[in-house]
Amino acid sequence: MLLIGERINTARDEIRDAVVARDAGTVEAEAVAQRDAGAHYLDVNCGSVTMEEEPESLAWLVRTAQGASGLPLCIDSPSPAALAAGLAAHDGKAIVNSISGEEARYAAVLPLVKEHGSSVVALGMDDRGIPGGGFPAFDVGAALVERLLADGLAVGDIYFDPLVRSLGTDPEAIIATLELMARLGEGYPGLHFVTGLSNVSYGLPERRHINRAFAVLGVASGLDAVILDPLDGVLTALLFASEALAGRDRFSLRYIQAYKDGRLAV
Amino acid sequence: MLLIGERINTARDEIRDAVVARDAGTVEAEAVAQRDAGAHYLDVNCGSVTMEEEPESLAWLVRTAQGASGLPLCIDSPSPAALAAGLAAHDGKAIVNSISGEEARYAAVLPLVKEHGSSVVALGMDDRGIPGGGFPAFDVGAALVERLLADGLAVGDIYFDPLVRSLGTDPEAIIATLELMARLGEGYPGLHFVTGLSNVSYGLPERRHINRAFAVLGVASGLDAVILDPLDGVLTALLFASEALAGRDRFSLRYIQAYKDGRLAV
Numbered sequence: 001m002l003l004i005g006e007r008i009n010t011a012r013d014e015i016r017d018a019v020v021a022r023d024a025g026t027v028e029a030e031a032v033a034q035r036d037a038g039a040h041y042l043d044v045n046c047g048s049v050t051m052e053e054e055p056e057s058l059a060w061l062v063r064t065a066q067g068a069s070g071l072p073l074c075i076d077s078p079s080p081a082a083l084a085a086g087l088a089a090h091d092g093k094a095i096v097n098s099i100s101g102e103e104a105r106y107a108a109v110l111p112l113v114k115e116h117g118s119s120v121v122a123l124g125m126d127d128r129g130i131p132g133g134g135f136p137a138f139d140v141g142a143a144l145v146e147r148l149l150a151d152g153l154a155v156g157d158i159y160f161d162p163l164v165r166s167l168g169t170d171p172e173a174i175i176a177t178l179e180l181m182a183r184l185g186e187g188y189p190g191l192h193f194v195t196g197l198s199n200v201s202y203g204l205p206e207r208r209h210i211n212r213a214f215a216v217l218g219v220a221s222g223l224d225a226v227i228l229d230p231l232d233g234v235l236t237a238l239l240f241a242s243e244a245l246a247g248r249d250r251f252s253l254r255y256i257q258a259y260k261d262g263r264l265a266v
Numbered sequence: 267m268l269l270i271g272e273r274i275n276t277a278r279d280e281i282r283d284a285v286v287a288r289d290a291g292t293v294e295a296e297a298v299a300q301r302d303a304g305a306h307y308l309d310v311n312c313g314s315v316t317m318e319e320e321p322e323s324l325a326w327l328v329r330t331a332q333g334a335s336g337l338p339l340c341i342d343s344p345s346p347a348a349l350a351a352g353l354a355a356h357d358g359k360a361i362v363n364s365i366s367g368e369e370a371r372y373a374a375v376l377p378l379v380k381e382h383g384s385s386v387v388a389l390g391m392d393d394r395g396i397p398g399g400g401f402p403a404f405d406v407g408a409a410l411v412e413r414l415l416a417d418g419l420a421v422g423d424i425y426f427d428p429l430v431r432s433l434g435t436d437p438e439a440i441i442a443t444l445e446l447m448a449r450l451g452e453g454y455p456g457l458h459f460v461t462g463l464s465n466v467s468y469g470l471p472e473r474r475h476i477n478r479a480f481a482v483l484g485v486a487s488g489l490d491a492v493i494l495d496p497l498d499g500v501l502t503a504l505l506f507a508s509e510a511l512a513g514r515d516r517f518s519l520r521y522i523q524a525y526k527d528g529r530l531a532v
Contacts, residue, residue: 204521214507244437244470
C-alpha cells in the first residue's frame with residue numbers, strides 16, 4: 001500500500017499562504033510530519049495560486065518538500081507547464097499527477113512522463129468527460145491503459161484513478177467504481193490503482209467515516225495507493241488491516257511491522 | 267444494521283464477578299451504556315460460570331439486562347437448558363444464540379425457538395465440525411437454512427453466522443467467508459448474516475483495526491447484524507458509512523440520522 005500524503009496543497013489556506021510568501025518552514029514541517037507518519041510519497045499541488053505563477057511555485061514546492069523529507073513526490077497539476085517545472089526540480093522517480101484520455105492532455109503530459117521516466121496517475125476519463133451511462137468506464141479505462149502501454153510505459157508505472165463520485169450524488173457509482181478496479185486489475189496484472197478519498201464523502205457530515213470505509217472496500221477491490229492525510233492514524237491502521245484481510249499481506253507481516261513501528265496505537 | 271452489544275459476557279472478569287455475586291448494578295450499567303450507545307439488542311452470556319448454575323444465572327442476567335435497558339436480548343449459550351431458562355425469563359422476541367447443523371443441538375434448540383417465536387443465530391457447521399476443504403461451507407450453510415425453513419422458521423428470523431476463522435490461522439478463509447455470505451444471500455433473499463468480530467483478529471496485535479476493517483468488508487458482502495462493543499464509536503460509525511457505501515442506506519438517511527443523534531462525533 002502506497003501512502004501518498006495530501007497535505008501540501010494550496011487548497012489549504014496555510015499552504016497557500018506559505019507558497020505565496022515562500023515560507024519554506026511551513027512546507028518543510030508538513031513534509032516531515034507526513035514522512036514521519038508513514039507517507040511514502042508526498043503529493044504537492046499549488047493549483048490555487050495564479051496560473052502564471054504555478055510553474056515557478058510548483059518547482060519551489062518540489063524543492064522544499066523533497067529537500068526536507070527526502071521523499072519522492074507526486075507532482076500534481078492539470079498544467080503541463082507546471083508539471084514540466086516540477087519534474088525539472090525533482091530528484092529521482094516522481095509520480096506525475098495526472099494524465100487522462102483527453103487528447104490535449106495526453107499529448108502534452110506523455111512526453112514529460114517519458115522524458116523523466118516517471119510513474120503517472122491515469123484518470124479514467126476522456127474528451128467526453130467522466131464516464132457515465134453512454135460510454136462505459138471500463139472501456140474508457142482500458143483504452144487509456146492500452147494507449148499508455150503502447151506508448152512504452154510499464155504497467156507498474158501506471159496508477160489508474162477510477163474517479164469515484166460522491167456517495168451523495170450517485171450511490172450506485174460507488175459499487176461501480178469498486179467493480180471497475182477489480183475488472184481492470186484482472187485485465188492488467190500489475191496495474192496500480194490510486195484514489196483520493198475526499199470526493200466520495202462530499203456533502204455528507206463527518207466525512208472521515210465514509211472516507212475510511214471506502215478505503216477498506218477499495219483495498220479489497222485492488223486499490224493499492226491512496227492519496228490521504230497520513231496523520232489520520234485510524235485510517236492508515238485500517239489500510240494495513242485491510243491489506244492483510246484482502247490476502248495482500250502474507251502472514252500479516254506488514255501489519256505486524258506497522259505495529260512494531262508504533263503506527264497502530266490509535 | 268442490527269447492533270448487538272457484546273459486553274454482558276462472563277468472559278469479562280467484571281461481569282463474571284457480578285453474576286456470581288448477583289450484583290445487578292454492574293449488569294444494569296452495562297446494559298444502559300450499550301443501549302445509549304445505539305445497541306438494538308444485548309447479547310447475554312454466562313458460559314463461564316459452572317454448568318449447573320448456568321440456567322439460573324442466565325435467567326437472572328436476562329431479567330437484569332432487559333429490566334434495565336428495555337431492549338430485547340440475544341440469549342447466548344450452547345446449553346439448551348440455559349437457553350430455556352433465559353427464554354422463559356425474557357419478555358418479547360429474543361434472538362436465540364445459537365442453533366447449528368449438529369443433530370443434538372438442532373433437536374434440542376429448535377423446539378425452544380418455535381415455542382417462543384424467537385429469531386435464531388444459525389452457526390454454519392454440523393457434526394463434522396466447522397466446514398473446511400472436505401465439505402464446502404456453502405453446502406453446510408444451505409442445508410441448515412433449508413432445514414430451518416422446512417421446520418417453519420421465516421427466513422427473516424434466521425441470522426446465519428459464517429464462523430469466520432482468524433486471519434492469523436487461515437488468511438484465505440476471510441475471503442471465503444465473505445463469498446459465503448454473498449452467495450447464501452443471493453440464494454436466500456431476506457436471510458440475515460451475523461458475526462462477532464473478535465475471532466478474525468485472534469493472535470494479532472491492536473486487534474480493533476482488523477475487526478473494524480472486517481466489519482466494513484462484511485457489510486459489503488451482506489452482513490447486517492454484528493455482535494460488537496457498541497461503545498467503540500469508530501466501529502459503529504464505520505458500519506453506518508459502510509451500509510451507505512454498499513447501497514443499503516437509501517440517500518444515506520440512516521448515516522445522516524446517526525450524525526444527528528451524535529453517533530458520528532468520534
